[in-house]
Amino acid sequence: MSDSFVFADTTSSNLAVSASEPFQVLIVDDDEEIHVITKMALSDFELDGRGLKFTSVYSGAEAREVLSQRDDFALMLLDVVMEHDHAGLDLVKWTREELKNRMVRIVLRTGQPGQAPEEQVIAKYEIDDYKEKTELTYRKLMTLMYSSLRAFRDLQAIEHYKVGLERIISASTEIFSACSINQLSQGILEQLVALLTRSNTAAYCRIDGFTATCDKQQPMHIIAATGAFIQQIGYAVHNVLDLKLVEQLVEKATPVSFQVKDNTYYGVYKTSANHFYLLYIRGVNELSETDRKLLDMFMNNTAIAFEHAEVYGQQEG
Template identity: 55%
Template sequence: MMFAEEACKDQPVTQGLWKVLIVDDEEEVHHVTKLVLSDFIFNSRKIEFLSAYSEAEARNLLNRHNDIAVVLLDVVMERDDSGLKLVRYIREELKNHLVRIILRTGQPGRAPESNVILEYDINDYKEKTELTAQKLFTTMVATIRSYRDIVTIDKSRKGLEKIIKASSRIFEIQSLKRFASGVLEQLCSLLNMENDAVYSTIGGVTAAREDDGFTI
């Protein structure tokens, strides 16, 4: 009995909820955001909120959760550029280009919108004073929809890569045994089967001749 391990690993992007990380050093911002979006549902999924009150706390959560859909990020926290440094960390160190980042600032003069939107890989820039309940709701719908579509494209790309690798590996296999094992391994990969998927191999077969043919 053999277990197709590596080919079957496929972590889900979400588990029934859209994960939204709120990064802000003001408790009231966390409270109001959760209150406004408490009944939010998109594609039959509600929001799971994660809260960080500093750049360090946000880094910790981002390392533990690789399926965060949206980061609502304050610019000025323990430092004037804490939020901007976190953007660099997400995109350049974590190499996470799927998560959508919305900068929210109460001090736009510290980080002018035109400069920030050009220099940093963010997806939206909002002043806290302009984010009414309705605008926050609308922004979240558009942002999560964008995240959903990007994840779908990314999964399609990975699926295509699996198909290409499967084809090349199958034709490189020389023996029948290795060929059969390779086919099953690639099927496991292409069908996104879990780690507990198993297949068995047969060491040999016996054929007995009868009047009307063979019995295997």
């Protein structure tokens, strides 16, 4: 290999595997050694408790195929010269203009800077950084990862705010219908999770006839969700929850009780009609007093809204 990374000596660390979803990184380069070195150098990288998961492709054509099928890449490390001199630049243009993918952070890496002058490339193409392979020391590579993934994380949060706001506005037209309240809860939950966490995985459940033994015949149905739970709205959930902890929270006398365990928030709200609602959010390390009040208000107001919708529906019937 004509161009190589120059990495400083590092001490290995045995970091615990994070339960949070890793950032997806796409490496596009026709040099196998670049893939190997990059993965080795970043094997212990973490941001917000999230590691990295790599996908390797070796040409612009392969990259197009993968990007057409997946939209979850946080970062693309992209070589300029592959099957032809401007394969990388063509891929950037296709990703931004035809695929309309504005979220993925794109970092161009070149071993032949004369082929694509930095100033011209940055001015003409929607990339986030430009690096010569020979200048990417270990420290600079780590700095690049932090800056790129933080930018992706923040853009993702903004998108979640927008989606949540859209749901809230749409739901506000028929506030007394159960369907509308469900949509309203979904929108607010998406905004809360984007505001308070880094993982975008949460479920808001109604606990039907909860018993002290956590009998699975008494299910917890998801009524709003984000991330990994969004496809399970309307269904019962058990296997991912700490049922013993839920039981302990239900048995407390206070209307709202919560606990953060293993970076996961469990909050239980008890209504005046003796119904229970559970709010489960991953990626919560600690809560400020303001954060806790926001979550309490969410559970209180949505629970009341659902019960009012039930009464309204019975009166209409």
